Amino acid sequence: MKQRTVGRSGLRVSRIGLGTLTWGRETEGDDAAAQLSAFVDAGGTLVDTSPAYGGGVAQRILAELLGDVVPRDLLVLSGSAGIFPTAGGPDRVDCSRRSLLRQLDESLAELGTDHLDIWRVGIWDPTTPVHEVAAALDFAITSGKARYVAASGHAGWQLATIAGAVGHGLIATQHNYSLLDRGAEFELIPAADHHGVGFFAASPLAGGVLTGKYRNGVPNDSRGADELRSGEIEDHLTDRGARVVQAVVTAADGLGMSPLAVALAWVRDRPGVSCALAGARDLAQLTGVLAAEELELPKAIAAALDDVSA
Template sequence: MQQRRVGRSGLTVSSLGLGTMTWGRDTDEHEAAAQLAAFVRAGGTLIDTAASYGDGDAEELIGSLIDETVDREDLVLVSKAGVRTRRTGGSSVVDASRGTLLDTLDASLVRLNTDHLDLWLVQHPDPTTPLEETVSALELAVSSGRTRYVGLSNYPAWTTARAATLLEVSGTGLAAVEVEYSLLQRGIERELLPAAHGLGTGVLAWSALGRGVLTGKYRRSVPADARAASPHLRGFVEPYLNDRGHGVVEAVATAADGLGRSPLEVALAWVRDAPGVSSAVLGARTAAQLRGALAADDLVLPAPIRRVLDEVTAVDVGYPERF
C-alpha cells in the first residue's frame, strides 16, 4: 500500500485508513483483531478512532490489541475529541473547551494503551468556545508530547484557515483535516479542499464509501445485517438512500462492470486518488468485508472513467468560489 505525506507535514500515512466507528459495538474483539491484522499485512498504518466511538469502547478495543496483534510502532494512531456524552440523559454534546479536550485526550491515551497519539483532531466545531481556546489545547497537546501532530475534523474552510494561522504562530502547525468525502458527498471541493491545498494541510477522507451505500449493497433492498437496518446507524445511512444516491450508485456499478471490478473498489479508488487526499478512511463490519476493500489497492481508474464519474457527481460551484 502506498505511503503518503500528510500535506506539508512530516507525518506519513497509508493511502487507505481503517475506521473503527463500530468497534466495541457492532464489531467484536475477534473481528477487530482479524481486521487489524489484515490491514497491517496489506501495508496499512492509519487507524482512525475517536473518544466518542462507543463512548470510548472503540479506543479501549484498539488498546487491547496493541502489542498483542500488532506493534505500536507499525501504526499511525489518529483519535478525536470534542464530542462527549452527558452524564445525565446520555445525549451527545459538542464541547471543544480546553479542559474537556485535554481531559478527553488523557483518557484516550489510557484506553489506547499508548503514551502519545500520532495525530489528534478536534471532532466538531464548537460555537460556544472561542477558537483561540480550542487551538490552545492543540498547542499544549503537542508541546506536552501527548500527540505528534494536530488537526480538525468537520470544520468549514474559514475556521480551518483561522486555526491554521493561529497554530502557525506557535510553530505547532495544522497537519490535517478529516472530512467526509466520497462520490456521494463532494461538498469539500467548494472551499475546503482549495484552502487545505493553500495551507499545506493534508486531507483525510472519512466515509469514503458514502456511508456504505457505494458498495452497491442497497441497490435493491436493505440487507438485514447492513448499517441501514441497524437502529443506531439507520439515520447515518438514510440521507444517501434517495434518487440521487441511486443514480450515483448505478453509475459506479456501470463503471465497475466495464472494469471487471466491484463498485466498492471503483468508489474507493476514486477517493483515494482524488487531488489533495492523503488517505481514504473506510470502515468494515467484518474482516472479509475489509479484505474486499483492500483489493482496490491495485486499481487505478482510467482517465475516461474518472472523468465520467466526476461529471455525474459534480457539485454546483458558483459565486464567490468561482467568479
C-alpha cells in the first residue's frame, strides 16, 4: 500500500487507514483480528481508535490484538481523548487538562503501549480554554506519551485557533468527508492546508450508502436498520444522494470495479487528504476496501464525480 506524509511532518502513513468505530458493536473480536491481520499484510499502517468507540469496547478489542496478532511497531496508532461514553445517554465532553491526560494514561495502560503515534483532542470543548487544551497536547509530546498530536471534530476556525496555540504543532485533523458529505472543503480543508495540517477523511463511504447497498431500500442487517445509527444513513437517502450513488455505480461498471472502490478512491486522492479511514463490519467488507488501493481513477471520471456531487 502506498504511503503519504502527514501535513508538514515527517510521519508517513498508509493512504488507506483502518477505522475501528464498528468494533464491539458490529464487529466481534475474531473478525477484528482477521481485519487487522489482513490490513497489515496489505501494507496498511494507520489504525484509528478511541476510548469513545463502541462505548469503550473497540479499544479493548484492539488491546487484545496488539502483539498477539500484529506487532505494535508495525502500526501507526491514532487515538483520541475528550469524549467519555455514558450508559444510556449522550457522550460526555471534557477537554480539561485533567481529563485529557487521565484519558491518555488510561488508553496507554489498556493498549499496553508506552505511547500513541498520534494523539487527538477528539472534539471542540467551548468550556475549556484553548491554551489549556494546547498545554495538554504539548505535554503529551514532551513526556513521550505521544509522538504527534492532532485534532478531530473541529470546524475550520477551531482548527486554526488550536493549531496556533500548540507549541509542537498539530500534524492532522480528522473529519467526515465523502462524495455525499463535502462540507469539509469549505473551511476545514483550506484551514488545514494553510497551517500545514494533514487531513484524515473519516466515513469516506458515507456509512455504506456509496456502496449502493441502499439503492433498493434499507437491508435488514444494515446500519440503516439500526435505530441508534439510522439517522446518519437517512441524511444521505435523498434525491441528490441517489444521483451521486448512480454516478458512482455507473463509473464502477465502466471500470470493472466495485462502487466501494470508486467512492473510496475519489476521497483518497482529493487535494489535502493524507489518509482515508475506512471501517468494515467483517473481513469480506475489508477485502473490498483494500481492493480500492489498486484503483487510480481516470481524471475524467474523478471530475465527473466531482461535478455531480458538488
